Amino acid sequence: MNADTLPDTLLRILADKEAELRERAAATPIGEMERRARDVGRPRDFTGALCDAVAEGRIGLIAEIKKASPSGGLIRDPFDPAGLAQAYEAAGAACLSVLTDAPWFQGSPADLVTARSSCALPVLRKDFMIDPYQVFEARAMGADCILLILAALSDAQARELEEVARGLDMSVLAEVHDQRELDRALGLHTRLIGVNNRNLRTLQTDLATAEALVPQIPADRIPVAESGLRTPEDVRRMAAVGARCILVGEHLLRQPDVTEAARAMVQAG
Numbered sequence: 001m002n003a004d005t006l007p008d009t010l011l012r013i014l015a016d017k018e019a020e021l022r023e024r025a026a027a028t029p030i031g032e033m034e035r036r037a038r039d040v041g042r043p044r045d046f047t048g049a050l051c052d053a054v055a056e057g058r059i060g061l062i063a064e065i066k067k068a069s070p071s072g073g074l075i076r077d078p079f080d081p082a083g084l085a086q087a088y089e090a091a092g093a094a095c096l097s098v099l100t101d102a103p104w105f106q107g108s109p110a111d112l113v114t115a116r117s118s119c120a121l122p123v124l125r126k127d128f129m130i131d132p133y134q135v136f137e138a139r140a141m142g143a144d145c146i147l148l149i150l151a152a153l154s155d156a157q158a159r160e161l162e163e164v165a166r167g168l169d170m171s172v173l174a175e176v177h178d179q180r181e182l183d184r185a186l187g188l189h190t191r192l193i194g195v196n197n198r199n200l201r202t203l204q205t206d207l208a209t210a211e212a213l214v215p216q217i218p219a220d221r222i223p224v225a226e227s228g229l230r231t232p233e234d235v236r237r238m239a240a241v242g243a244r245c246i247l248v249g250e251h252l253l254r255q256p257d258v259t260e261a262a263r264a265m266v267q268a269g
């Protein structure tokens with residue numbers, strides 16, 4: 001990627017990721033991490049769970065578990081990944097997304113392990129993937145899907161990371177912000193194309209981003225509208241342009257009754 005054109009926050013996050021990666025790989029070499037990834041059992045079907053929800057006429061909700069974020073500050077305290085996983089499952093969410101990044105989102109691999117073992121839902125490791133090591137690490141901690149942020153990756157990197165995930169039978173969510181990134185994402189195998197409504201430079205969300213890009217996604221792919229969704233009306237706006245799968249975090253996490261809030265979104269479509 002051309003570092004000159006990357007938004008500042010993303011650049012700083014990626015620099016921290018490089019350092020974290022070096023540290024982790026020194027503690028557990030990649031060969032050992034790959035062995036753990038292959039030993040952990042079969043992943044849950046993340047893409048299938050979204051397809052099933054949509055086929056049954058529901059919204060395919062990927063419900064997010066995160067304690068904090070650069071744009072939202074501290075979002076939920078006390079933070080209980082097991083309780084949240086169960087609340088989301090009870091609400092009819094199709095999948096979970098769990099932040100594992102520590103410096104910027106106060107997440108950890110332990111949050112993913114705890115959340116996944118507390119429910120039967122497939123889980124996305126929400127982190128900044130730049131190296132195959134992290135894909136093995138994701139599977140070893142139980143993740144069923146990884147996120148590829150096209151803005152942070154070259155085409156060669158994205159292809160390499162996708163190949164590793166496919167070799168482990170994991171799903172891949174390719175995330176885009178504009179037409180150029182969408183065109184690049186369509187060069188990948190994955191059917192899951194996430195359109196992030198959050199502008200990486202301003203950190204503001206605008207549902208118009210998904211409204212413009214989702215109609216450009218071919219019918220053999222599965223569009224996922226990400227970020228900034230707060231109301232059932234927002235969900236209907238996304239469904240109206242063709243995104244019946246959504247990724248929602250902050251709004252749900254700020255509610256006292258998480259199950260009730262998540263159910264309202266699942267049933268909005």
Ligand SMILES: O=P(O)(O)OC[C@@H](O)[C@@H](O)c1c[nH]c2ccccc12
Nearest residue numbers: 196226227228229247248249250251
């Ligand atoms: O909390 P929100 O606005 O509902 O957004 C959820 C999710 O889309 C957001 O957390 C996200 C989308 N892409 C990311 C990449 C990295 C970290 C976080 C994200």
